[in-house]
Amino acid sequence: MPSSQKPDASDYSAVEVVELHGHIIDSLLLPKILDEILSRGGIYELEHMDIGVLPNDPSYAKVKVLAKTTAILEEILETIHDHGATPISQEDATVEAADMDGAFPEAFYSTTNHHTQVRINGKWTDVQDQEMDCGITMDTGGEPRCIPMLDVRKGLPIVVGHRGIRVRAGETSQRKGLFEFMSSPVSSEKPKGVTVREIAGAMREARAKNQKILAVLGPAVVHTGGVEHLTAMIELGFIQVIFAGNALATHDIEQSFFGTSLGISMDKGLPTEEGHEHHLRAINKIRRAGGIKPAVEKGILKSGIMHDCVTHNIPYVLGGSVRDDGPLTDVITDTIQAQELMRKHVRDNVGFCLMVATALHSIATGNLLPARVKVACIDINPATVTKLMDRGSTQTVGIVTDVEPFLRELVTELRKDVAV
Amino acid sequence: MPSSQKPDASDYSAVEVVELHGHIIDSLLLPKILDEILSRGGIYELEHMDIGVLPNDPSYAKVKVLAKTTAILEEILETIHDHGATPISQEDATVEAADMDGAFPEAFYSTTNHHTQVRINGKWTDVQDQEMDCGITMDTGGEPRCIPMLDVRKGLPIVVGHRGIRVRAGETSQRKGLFEFMSSPVSSEKPKGVTVREIAGAMREARAKNQKILAVLGPAVVHTGGVEHLTAMIELGFIQVIFAGNALATHDIEQSFFGTSLGISMDKGLPTEEGHEHHLRAINKIRRAGGIKPAVEKGILKSGIMHDCVTHNIPYVLGGSVRDDGPLTDVITDTIQAQELMRKHVRDNVGFCLMVATALHSIATGNLLPARVKVACIDINPATVTKLMDRGSTQTVGIVTDVEPFLRELVTELRKDVAV
Amino acid sequence: MPSSQKPDASDYSAVEVVELHGHIIDSLLLPKILDEILSRGGIYELEHMDIGVLPNDPSYAKVKVLAKTTAILEEILETIHDHGATPISQEDATVEAADMDGAFPEAFYSTTNHHTQVRINGKWTDVQDQEMDCGITMDTGGEPRCIPMLDVRKGLPIVVGHRGIRVRAGETSQRKGLFEFMSSPVSSEKPKGVTVREIAGAMREARAKNQKILAVLGPAVVHTGGVEHLTAMIELGFIQVIFAGNALATHDIEQSFFGTSLGISMDKGLPTEEGHEHHLRAINKIRRAGGIKPAVEKGILKSGIMHDCVTHNIPYVLGGSVRDDGPLTDVITDTIQAQELMRKHVRDNVGFCLMVATALHSIATGNLLPARVKVACIDINPATVTKLMDRGSTQTVGIVTDVEPFLRELVTELRKDVAV
């Protein structure tokens, strides 16, 4: 069978030598890169390897990549570049002026969310505002910076190709806790206690460093009875900014307005059908008041997550979607404007992100976050968690669980901290 | 289009008049029966109808069923019979002697789990030991009784056909709580608090009537950290009998034996991979001791669900399965013997059944329970809950949630009761 | 126990008599209404009932609703009104002038997606542009018409309260096929052949009536290899309009552009990781060309769903979302504008809607469709199907299955038709 034959290296005329630094073995980067080379039709020779003797020591590998055509080689190099494999031939990055507004030159370098450096005049410089699926421009001070496609203006310098760019994917130090170890969702069959404690710990750590905690929330937070836990987290100082949509805000406000009718249903022990009228009447009331803040100030809206955001000066971005009823006055119906505002908040010192019960807003936020921001994603639907982690990166911990009990435990854990 | 034409009743020469009693409108029985008639190729005329004026008043309907052939009519009658539609022509049931061991006569009447009556000598008598998918025999005292296929012995009297048999499907009184209203699983998006309270209430009610509570448990009870909640329920007197498999018992015992190793992992905040050795060593230890009870008595097994079953005299049935490792000495490897023992327990005054995180044992138990026993089925996988409810009946409340937090809340709720 | 006691009618001083017309028994409307009355704290008396003798005959019921307070009674009446229970006291609808832009008067009537009539000057008139979660205005000709909240302008007449409005929920004629019978998703355990045939039949029927077929598509259509099936359906004339998002269009275009790279992976039999660069490069290319249509005209985009939309003059709405990369030039980033355009298409003679693998756009479309438009929703995730059906109505058939094989079978079935 041909597959067991040794490939004839003489067929593989396109060659490039790449190098990798960091925790490339225990972070699985080296194996991943070797896989990518083989699966895309290349072969490799490991030219040199220094393995860290102790767990904390970084490793180093020099890998010769061979392919049958230059096109295949380029594709391989592009792919493994995202995992931190940098061509050894050290050249400066190539910069090209944008030839039109709102689009990159064809050969633009497409970013990951990992720490990236660009070589300019022989010097490696960190890219600012690291964000995936962007290009890199050079700002007026000559510093490289991520730029979304839409923000490109004709004449702006844009980095093209992938020479002179290196991704520091293997730089994270020795893995020692949940956030370093997990590469797959925490199954619903695993004990949750430790997970909750780890997340509470990461939140405390972020706050201790004066970093902000971002909460991304879906309507199931309200449906499952989690409003009180979110308001407790706001009160305790563990939420500094909220991203959500029309639905979360509407159902939160609906619960505040129509408590009595829910009250009746609670008496009878019946999960009420979500009355389609109530949510529309809630939106109508807010629109009549001129928005959430005016409704709070006029004493119309008296409790709930959105209410507490207003009274605690927690900024929120309610991003619009095509399925919105109403929507609430505060919803930003233009999705690009919403993204811009989300981006502004994300870049303003966010150190931890809690995503609860929303695929749409979680993926939107994941697109904007640099890989160094820890993320915890909670959903009862394993598909949501998997989808996020597929698009996300090693910094995400996905937990398949019921939302309300999880939030209750998290608040209990966070309170402990406050008590101490 | 032909479907909009009025069917010509003269084509429908096979005719039978059936009647229905009870809460046939609000329990959806009448609509279901009319659906069945149409979908199986028949037509109907509603000959007479008395609707209860007040909610508690029973209703009555007389329906003429017409079909093109006797075969189709018979099939329709068989199907709607299970929903309580009894042919109006009152005849005694037909009884035939079994012609061989271990199988019914071809024409045997196949039971449902609803209250059923058989007409003998002009008198309607309740069927004893009501259980689905059985036949009906007449015991020595002349009373009708459900009998499994395997227990048939040559010569035993077996009820055949469906004349002289009536199913009291519409008899449940006015629906007024969770157990009466729910016909679909409690979604993971619904608040769980009320549900937990309803279940706790149903458990208290069963205990107040001196009925037994049966717990059917899967290994995720242990995996998710639920052991302490189960032992609390045993302690509080809310579990009188347990059905499970080798896995639940093994993991419970493994946790008791190898606490220290789990301890280390807890320190480090890491969900440990379930060591395949530990569960095998746990089984080996129990086999060496001669079983769970001897292991408890010799001081080898000191805690956990199985331990507490022994110390509190809670009987358990560990039903074998082809995927069992070991198995533990206490596992009944013959599935028919296990069923027999389960049947014996189910018939011994069980009034409530809590099914947690096991499709296999839950469906097995559901097969044995009469429709009057309330069932709560808890699983994080909606497919499991749906599958059980498809096979089960209106008495089952299915809850899609994470197991451990649910059990924690249930215990908190049950303790309240004890305090009062 | 108090619950078994007969409620004392003298406590129930708030009274209203309602009536129901149509197929109220086999469509389960009457049972649902009785349930609602009881579960919201009311009681009822069935004052009069005429049951259709034959399956096609409509029925009639007169129900006295009693509650302890007027507030409870009003809530019950509001709820059951949506199911077609109209107060018997015939009054004209009340109309009030809007007191501000962009919001209804507090007491506005909130619409369902069912056929609705308004009583004006003693005459019942059909509401135009039926859509759920809207209000009703009177257009200049005096005809009632659904109006979204955002479109309200100060001074516009708005229907308030629920007197003089009736919902014809029970009007659908005798149920005789998949679309009439299904009230729960088609389980993944059921045979799919018949379902596919039924859907193909409904699509042929719509086309035979010159109605348009609307396809609502998620990116998994492309991921699973379904592009060729969609283009076949366009070719065969079974798609007249498409709703989707940036992702579907991008991945469709990416597949067209980077077929070679996918080709390589196919050779090696490896499901390639979705390269994050490719989709961004695809978007960039389209933006550089000035949009999808220019890219087709310039010969840049040569195949795929979006290409075929351009060459076959199939209009499409690409609704923006906060998670969009790029986005493509054609994406309508303002969600309200996108909704408006979707609404315009929906009202333009759409007779059938096929929703595939997208929760977001499917729910958005479901919000706009009147109940008379048949909908088939296909997704491998049961949660998506359930969520849509919860919000949708009896006209939706939900099918839990793998997308690509389903589409392949559907095309095979549709071709048969063409052959004949």
Place this chain on the structure above:
Amino acid sequence: MPSSQKPDASDYSAVEVVELHGHIIDSLLLPKILDEILSRGGIYELEHMDIGVLPNDPSYAKVKVLAKTTAILEEILETIHDHGATPISQEDATVEAADMDGAFPEAFYSTTNHHTQVRINGKWTDVQDQEMDCGITMDTGGEPRCIPMLDVRKGLPIVVGHRGIRVRAGETSQRKGLFEFMSSPVSSEKPKGVTVREIAGAMREARAKNQKILAVLGPAVVHTGGVEHLTAMIELGFIQVIFAGNALATHDIEQSFFGTSLGISMDKGLPTEEGHEHHLRAINKIRRAGGIKPAVEKGILKSGIMHDCVTHNIPYVLGGSVRDDGPLTDVITDTIQAQELMRKHVRDNVGFCLMVATALHSIATGNLLPARVKVACIDINPATVTKLMDRGSTQTVGIVTDVEPFLRELVTELRKDVAV
């Protein structure tokens, strides 16, 4: 923070040097082992490392493992031993006589499903009948052999401890296709065509080597309409043995017996409710005939999977479960007997295993299969696939898809082969 401090090696007094051979980098074994050491409280030093220069070259690593106590060290060694890390100090295995029937000595070595060798008199010998969760005995010829716990008899020699035992986990050669690359389920969002081709290829390969193909089947094979595909596979010679339960066989037979009634429902385009009577009557008929084979011979059972097994001399094991109705005469109700028979078949030259729509029987079979047998597991429920892969090993390809369309494509692919 202490975690960033370098651990003081002097605290780590318990030391052992282990070595690893094979494809330890691209098979992720080395990273996994380093992880395990750290997560269980140890530290490591990489003493020596030879990395294969070319993809096919094996690698070698010598790792010093340090722990604070001997107990922790032992636990680490036990865990990493299963991944192929063997203590460098070469000693013979220790053998101890069993002290009782039906249980191992406390210190028994617990097997994995990987190729294992035992050192006896200085010579490494392959373990026969490799199977996970067993012990190792020495047969009369002095060869090591896996033995289930239940088969232990007092006095039998049993290997204890883990010295003198090595696991060849890293031996699989260069990964080059689906079966070598996949470590996670094939998502429902991935194209299935290639997957089907790979599986067909593996089945052809097994047949070309005269190996047997084992099919493990759940009832959804019948429910979804897959009977004809299975019988085609039997006809084409791609199934040599079947494992299933009472449900698969019963529903297959039910479909054969009651085709007409299904026929009617097909005419009307309605997915019929699975009649509970039909399956019971099917079982009864088979019991009356004396089993499946007699029923075929007497002309009672005329088609279906079970029928074709009889006419093609395909052996089957129907393993009993506590949820079985009836059961069929052929069901082996004792689960230990069923396991024994399954074990006998598995060891008789099975080279490929296809698991479809059953968690119970798939896990049972996975327990018995050595890691060298390729496995494809198909289920629409991702939880089932994940559960199997968690327990299984690198040889399993899990595919989340709808069963019937998958089987149809597989048969189409297998027929191509036959044509060529």
